[in-house]
Amino acid sequence: MGSKRVSLEVSEVCAEAVRLADVDVVAAYPITPQTHIAEVLSEMVADGVLDAEYINVESEHSAMSCCIGASAAGARSFTATSAQGLALMSEMLYIASGLRLPIVMALVTRTLSAPLSIWGDYSDIMSVRDCGWITLFAEDGQEVFDFTLQAFRIAEDERVLFPAMVCMDGFHLSHVLEPVDVISEEEARDFLPVYRPKYRLHPSDPVSMGCFAMPDYFSEIKKRQDEELKGSYPVILEVWREWEERFGRRYAPLMSYWVDDAEMILVIAGGYAGTARLAVEGMRKRGMKVGLVSWKLWRPFPLDDVREILGKAPLVLVVDRALSVGGAGGPIANEIRAAFYHEKVRPQVVSMVAGLSGRDVLQRDFEAMTKRAMELAERGEIPYYEMYGVRE
Amino acid sequence: MADLPTWRTIDHACIVFNPGNAAEYLTGDWRSMRPELDQEKCKRCGRCWMYCPEPAVLVDEEGKYHIDYRYCKGCGICSKECPYDAITMVEECEDGI
Ligand code: SF4
Ligand code: SF4
Numbered sequence: 057m058g059s060k061r062v063s064l065e066v067s068e069v070c071a072e073a074v075r076l077a078d079v080d081v082v083a084a085y086p087i088t089p090q091t092h093i094a095e096v097l098s099e100m101v102a103d104g105v106l107d108a109e110y111i112n113v114e115s116e117h118s119a120m121s122c123c124i125g126a127s128a129a130g131a132r133s134f135t136a137t138s139a140q141g142l143a144l145m146s147e148m149l150y151i152a153s154g155l156r157l158p159i160v161m162a163l164v165t166r167t168l169s170a171p172l173s174i175w176g177d178y179s180d181i182m183s184v185r186d187c188g189w190i191t192l193f194a195e196d197g198q199e200v201f202d203f204t205l206q207a208f209r210i211a212e213d214e215r216v217l218f219p220a221m222v223c224m225d226g227f228h229l230s231h232v233l234e235p236v237d238v239i240s241e242e243e244a245r246d247f248l249p250v251y252r253p254k255y256r257l258h259p260s261d262p263v264s265m266g267c268f269a270m271p272d273y274f275s276e277i278k279k280r281q282d283e284e285l286k287g288s289y290p291v292i293l294e295v296w297r298e299w300e301e302r303f304g305r306r307y308a309p310l311m312s313y314w315v316d317d318a319e320m321i322l323v324i325a326g327g328y329a330g331t332a333r334l335a336v337e338g339m340r341k342r343g344m345k346v347g348l349v350s351w352k353l354w355r356p357f358p359l360d361d362v363r364e365i366l367g368k369a370p371l372v373l374v375v376d377r378a379l380s381v382g383g384a385g386g387p388i389a390n391e392i393r394a395a396f397y398h399e400k401v402r403p404q405v406v407s408m409v410a411g412l413s414g415r416d417v418l419q420r421d422f423e424a425m426t427k428r429a430m431e432l433a434e435r436g437e438i439p440y441y442e443m444y445g446v447r448e
Numbered sequence: 449m450a451d452l453p454t455w456r457t458i459d460h461a462c463i464v465f466n467p468g469n470a471a472e473y474l475t476g477d478w479r480s481m482r483p484e485l486d487q488e489k490c491k492r493c494g495r496c497w498m499y500c501p502e503p504a505v506l507v508d509e510e511g512k513y514h515i516d517y518r519y520c521k522g523c524g525i526c527s528k529e530c531p532y533d534a535i536t537m538v539e540e541c542e543d544g545i
Contacts, residue, residue, distance in 0.1 A: 154461065154462070155461050156460065156461035217460075217461075255460065255461070255463055262467050263463050263464060263465050263467060264463070264464035264467040264468075265461065265463055265464075267462055267463075267464050269462055272452060273452070273453075273458065273462070275455075276452075276453060276454060276455040276458045277455075277458055277462050279455035280455045280456070280458055280460075283455065
């Protein structure tokens with residue numbers, strides 16, 4: 057039996073991928089807009105369609121702690137959270153990566169308070185961008201499904217052994233129904249065999265994990281972690297190639313459209329890339345040489361792809377759905393700038409912050425931002441960043 | 449630093465493959481105050497053994513309590529907890545420096 061096309065809410069799509077991954081442990085604390093993922097998985101465990109331990113934890117800090125313990129013991133472990141939940145577990149995120157435990161997490165992106173807001177943006181993920189997790193941005197339900205299964209395979213690869221998270225826009229993705237191709241249990245087992253941990257806590261061959269390191273060891277340990285996270289890049293591409301061979305869907309760290317002759321490339325991550333694509337398509341029809349990049353792989357940072365693809369155009373407009381308060385630009389924009397700083401030929405980078413807390417960014421908004429970016433570049437007056445669409 | 453591992457040779461995720469090797473690290477080097485246990489006053493209640501944060505209180509075959517100065521870091525908890533004032537903290541250096 058092969059893939060079948062179903063219509064599901066994207067949260068259910070995520071839960072279905074986790075079920076197909078045949079996880080051993082789910083530890084999650086419900087938080088809007090992640091709630092449906094936690095709910096559906098708990099139902100699956102209760103109904104016996106997923107043979108896993110569902111741990112009802114009292115906080116996200118505990119959720120990640122449980123995943124760390126379970127993963128250290130050799131269990132395939134999953135959690136999901138959003139915003140404040142991610143902030144509460146952030147201490148443990150660094151530990152999961154430092155201990156090199158292949159936990160998979162769905163991050164249903166939501167804005168960090170205050171003011172309290174349940175709507176989506178990327179302030180949560182950007183607050184933990186240095187935590188050492190492989191990080192993927194999904195644009196639609198199909199990517200949520202594909203990335204979730206791929207995340208387990210990548211994370212558990214012995215050449216990788218890092219936790220991985222799949223980010224999906226709160227509400228704009230998590231709560232919409234989409235048609236999605238779901239692979240069969242057989243295909244899933246074939247793609248993602250039973251997890252056989254290389255290192256684990258077991259009485260028959262005891263090891264200690266989570267030990268203390270003195271300053272004369274710490275830097276070497278961190279350098280190794282950094283090098284090996286970067287070293288996961290070819291494995292990610294390898295898994296994507298295999299996925300394409302098996303299921304026909306192709307992925308790349310930066311998915312690019314109309315970039316080759318572009319005079320300006322618009323860059324955005326996540327679900328809003330769908331609207332941006334329509335906007336760019338419209339502008340192309342009107343003869344404007346605009347390209348688009350929909351960002352998929354955030355960590356490890358795809359430095360070469362950034363230079364190769366964004367280096368094609370003299371101007372890059374980055375729309376960040378996160379504000380670095382008191383900082384020098386949007387988080388994605390600034391990493392692009394850093395990637396090009398030492399290059400002889402480099403594009404000018406306009407950083408726009410938009411779509412905070414779920415505010416819609418419509419086609420006409422992308423068009424207006426494009427126009428504004430071109431004007432700023434022409435006048436030679438590119439600021440560090442601008443917030444788009446804020447009432448003056 | 450020649451004998452220390454490099455980032456390439458250091459153990460994956462800092463996993464310790466010979467657990468319990470903390471015993472090779474002699475925390476007694478840290479000590480500036482030394483607990484002295486008076487066997488005359490000691491009632492062998494075991495509180496010092498329970499409270500000591502290091503494996504630094506030992507019990508011999510006769511049930512007598514001793515301080516293992518290889519690991520005792522001089523924190524003074526045993527002395528504070530002993531209900532019979534059998535442990536006195538004294539300066540390691542005679543001039544107190
Ligand atoms: S001084 Fe501290 S370390 Fe030393 S024996 Fe007493 S409790 Fe243990
Ligand atoms: S706490 Fe005091 S009395 Fe009790 S065993 Fe230790 S030294 Fe002896």
